[in-house]
Amino acid sequence: MRIVNLRKENWQEDPELSRIKTRGQGLENKYATSVLEIIENVRKYGDTAVFGYAKKFDRVELTPENVRVSEKEIEEAFEKVEPEVIDAIKLAVDRVRKFHEHQKENSYFVTEPGMVLGQKVIPLESAGIYVPGGKASYPSSVIMNAVPAKVAGVEKVVMVTPAIESLEVNPYSLVAAKLSGVDKIYRVGGAHGVAAIAFGTASIPKVDKIVGPGNIYVALAKKFLFGQVDIDMVAGPSEILVIADETANPEWVAIDLLSQAEHDELAGAFLVTHDEKIARAVVEEITRKLRTLKRKEIAQKSIENFGTVFLTESIYHSCEVANIVAPEHLEVATAEPFALLDLIKNAGAIFLGHYTCESLGDYVLGPNHVLPTGGSARFFSPLGVYDFVKRSSVLYVSRDGFEKISSATALLADVEGLEAHGLAARVRMGSRIKVSEKENVKG
């Protein structure tokens, strides 16, 4: 883990900081052509294409009869999963639901004489949740994607997850899906699985929005289908930035940095501190812990690629650096973390204080773990209830209300050269009688 000194003029231009700042520049587009072809084939040939790709890529024989996971399989999953894990999943679902309840939005209406204007908030009718599959188990991903959708009021929550080499779907994911309120589960994934729920096929339903993480094919498929359906965000490798002062515990900071590094060779683990002793102690702890960690090969490569300690002038300087990096997870491991909250502008989730380790937020604490990566916390938000609703503007004017704004409307329509727009106001200006009294209306 390299230590970079930012105690200098023009620290903003430090090459390592610049490299990290631009880490998220866009998705690899080299698979674009094949993903576009998959999408087009699924759109044209439906199930035939989907099942063909499942055979080719995932080596499973899907049919209209077996593609959907049955209620019986879900019941069996409950028998396979340990009772204490079921309890932990229930605790997580419950806490995540309670936190997300606060994100519900209300419609609003405002009135003035002759006018009612407002905004209706309406749940999406359906949503699709992509869960990475195969033998890996991601119950937390199921919970974090499905619960906000159900809290929003989405009636049809559909989960897709690839069956790979065998028809079996991970039982932990099935239990999490059932307890999170998922309505239907299909054992299909990849770009073809994403396209299937974007267009709908004979045996797989179409949805309005697709959320959830996946590999590069899944990410590109979501991106190319954006507009046909809504998508959540373009997610990259996971990352953490820890701001530490002299009260931080180096061992705790080190393990928190490693808990991102173990995800992915391209994951980011950044420490920002004005305290040199802490900096050195954390680097030592990381070296020590890397020796024994089960996923040490991934974590080691990740630390080599994106493991950096930035040495700053002060805790305020550290906050500035954090805002430039705009990390997915930001831990504030300082004596008075709340005092810094107002200074943090760009971060997916902010973990305050020494006990609030990032992994609490991954599973049980309540806020969503689907967070913007690669610096996109500058403009993206955590997944939330707001992702599963849409808004419609509502406009009403009476004859009197109409008169307040009709001339300005007609004038601006003229300026833009849109005659019929202006005429729509002008034909109504001419009419002083009530609409329903007009002869030609009643025929």
Next chain:
Amino acid sequence: MRIVNLRKENWQEDPELSRIKTRGQGLENKYATSVLEIIENVRKYGDTAVFGYAKKFDRVELTPENVRVSEKEIEEAFEKVEPEVIDAIKLAVDRVRKFHEHQKENSYFVTEPGMVLGQKVIPLESAGIYVPGGKASYPSSVIMNAVPAKVAGVEKVVMVTPAIESLEVNPYSLVAAKLSGVDKIYRVGGAHGVAAIAFGTASIPKVDKIVGPGNIYVALAKKFLFGQVDIDMVAGPSEILVIADETANPEWVAIDLLSQAEHDELAGAFLVTHDEKIARAVVEEITRKLRTLKRKEIAQKSIENFGTVFLTESIYHSCEVANIVAPEHLEVATAEPFALLDLIKNAGAIFLGHYTCESLGDYVLGPNHVLPTGGSARFFSPLGVYDFVKRSSVLYVSRDGFEKISSATALLADVEGLEAHGLAARVRMGSRIKVSEKENVKG
């Protein structure tokens, strides 16, 4: 304008309704390669690439000195624009601002013993507004994109609009920009203009989000840059659906349908009614008005392509059809429009009653005119203040709060095979002393 009878069994499968339902299936990707190349060159070569493309595509010589519109040019624009138009723009800005003030969101925090959880709402630092340029004039587009950004609290609102064949920028757009609070204006557009504000160049600033309509190159550039920056939505041709009953005025309905048809040959104009007389009267009116309309060639083609009257069983059936089409603009031209509001699920903006013609909403009424098209009202919302903020989750646990959830966290980390995630909880479980009292922390 064709009349299609939906008074039949399986009306949902009517071929014309199906054609209209799937009208928005994705963007043309045939320009993808050239747009990707433009983006890559702008990323690598900055101003040199941007100015090169401006010369090639827009036939203007841009330099670092002239690319930004000067304060003097903006002042001169105010002298060129008619005082009554300035007043109309002021009225629009004022009403749009007032409506959007209601969309501001607050941060929230909830507490339980040993825990504070919440969500901070933070304005984006910067936003870029794309305004189509050349000789056309779109002051309303400037207002509708810039005002919500300023209401949200975005500090740097940057507008880009192409200068085509001459350095001049439309004075109406400049006046609207100034009155809407736009901070800087650059006379550059196309895919290269979009890429310029996505990455930033020596003379053009980088922004966090890009909004606003444009041609196919602009739309593709936004789509490909999604993730590098945020974007608003993928906008297609404009469209209107009118639900009418026997109280509707055929002339008014006809001109409202034409006010979308005049936008674009691919614009949509749909009438849905259970009243055959109204249906026929509107078709006649459209034929009559098409003879004299200035933009009749565009409108005529649009009506041929996407001009349809659907005949329904009842007003409730009409609402069902509207929800399937999910139009950008929905007019409810009925005797009791508010009674239907709850039945409308999918529409960008809902115009209630005979006087509320769509063009009022385009300019002055207050709600945003940037609305989801092509059926994407199923999942997209009008542009709003919520598009110019981001959210950060906030999490804090004390030692006591930690104990409530640490075991479940460690267990679920085990289930997912993420050892360091579990260790992050476990190293803290072992420590019963206060962090700041630990010897090794103070070095």
